Amino acid sequence: MKKKLGLVSLTLVTASVLAACGGGSDKTASKEKPKTLVISTFGLEEDKMQEDVFKPFEKKYNVNIVLETGTSSERLTKLKSNPNSTVDVIELSQSNAADGVSAGLFEKVDTSKVPNMENLIDSAKELSADGSGPAYTLNSIGIVYNKKTAGKEIKEWDDLWDSSLKGKVSIPDITTTFGPAMLYVANNHKNTEAKTINGKTAFEGITGLAPNVVKTYSKSSDLANMFQSGEIAAAVVGDFAVPIITGSNPDVAYIVPASGTYANFNTININKNSKNKDLAYKYINWRLSQEVQEKTAVSLNEAPTNKKVVLNEETAKNKTYGDVAKRTNKVDSNLVNKNLASWINQWNRILNN
Numbered sequence: 001m002k003k004k005l006g007l008v009s010l011t012l013v014t015a016s017v018l019a020a021c022g023g024g025s026d027k028t029a030s031k032e033k034p035k036t037l038v039i040s041t042f043g044l045e046e047d048k049m050q051e052d053v054f055k056p057f058e059k060k061y062n063v064n065i066v067l068e069t070g071t072s073s074e075r076l077t078k079l080k081s082n083p084n085s086t087v088d089v090i091e092l093s094q095s096n097a098a099d100g101v102s103a104g105l106f107e108k109v110d111t112s113k114v115p116n117m118e119n120l121i122d123s124a125k126e127l128s129a130d131g132s133g134p135a136y137t138l139n140s141i142g143i144v145y146n147k148k149t150a151g152k153e154i155k156e157w158d159d160l161w162d163s164s165l166k167g168k169v170s171i172p173d174i175t176t177t178f179g180p181a182m183l184y185v186a187n188n189h190k191n192t193e194a195k196t197i198n199g200k201t202a203f204e205g206i207t208g209l210a211p212n213v214v215k216t217y218s219k220s221s222d223l224a225n226m227f228q229s230g231e232i233a234a235a236v237v238g239d240f241a242v243p244i245i246t247g248s249n250p251d252v253a254y255i256v257p258a259s260g261t262y263a264n265f266n267t268i269n270i271n272k273n274s275k276n277k278d279l280a281y282k283y284i285n286w287r288l289s290q291e292v293q294e295k296t297a298v299s300l301n302e303a304p305t306n307k308k309v310v311l312n313e314e315t316a317k318n319k320t321y322g323d324v325a326k327r328t329n330k331v332d333s334n335l336v337n338k339n340l341a342s343w344i345n346q347w348n349r350i351l352n353n
Contacts, residue, residue, distance in 0.1 A: 133269030
């Protein structure tokens with residue numbers, strides 16, 4: 001974290017004067033130099049992350065945190081290309097984390113060093129059963145739309161295909177956290193009886209949606225400007241970004257279709273080549289703690305994975321929690337990763353040419 005040079009200099013001068021006068025203490029003189037922990041994370045709401053997650057951890061454990069930010073896929077690709085990077089812990093979407101595990105990038109988690117893993121909800125425990133990094137939040141997708149410019153009330157996924165929304169819709173790019181979930185949505189639009197995704201059927205659905213899609217996006221934070229400028233009237237988005245989008249425009253509403261939604265866990269893994277594994281374990285345990293998750297549920301719109309955290313009705317709004325959590329469907333991360341290269345090519349031919 002950034003330190004103010006003037007304050008540091010003043011502290012050193014004061015310490016020197018006290019020492020010269022016999023007023024210095026052995027405890028002050030022997031205080032250890034802060035260790036450095038490099039965290040690769042999403043670049044969303046960084047000010048609030050600093051306040052509720054990073055700075056309290058730095059203070060408690062005498063640490064300087066250095067951040068690497070970007071999309072989940074960008075940061076995983078970077079780590080793949082340089083496994084000896086200085087990154088100690090990395091926060092990723094579920095499918096990217098599964099890819100990293102398959103590539104052998106991560107430390108197998110020793111649960112005895114993360115006591116808060118015992119407090120995880122059952123679905124999060126299942127995700128870490130093979131030694132993968134634990135999930136610190138659960139999110140899912142819904143639809144945000146401008147009630148004045150959409151031309152109709154939007155209630156279900158199928159409404160996105162309505163001709164009244166031609167050139168008015170934005171969806172997450174295939175390479176983002178929820179890009180593959182769009183294929184599930186498109187698949188079910190064509191075949192509501194589908195139990196799993198069929199690539200051919202899914203891309204038939206995407207082809208049908210294409211006239212309505214004015215832009216795909218990589219960063220959900222960009223949607224606020226797109227709504228504000230009138231560039232779009234509706235979008236598919238992860239619930240973690242809803243406050244950013246709806247807060248800037250009172251005409252924009254968020255709905256989760258009654259037919260269900262698609263879920264994603266964000267997870268934390270340790271780079272197997274990290275030189276700070278003990279400190280990395282402390283950070284993971286911190287991120288899973290009741291204390292931190294109660295704060296981030298409010299400030300970062302993160303649904304908790306620690307079952308000791310209980311949200312009131314206002315805090316639970318726009319989160320994958322309660323009734324919404326019960327309506328979530330899984331995206332098969334292994335299936336996605338197996339087919340992603342082919343799917344990206346098909347996606348780009350249809351939407352990005």
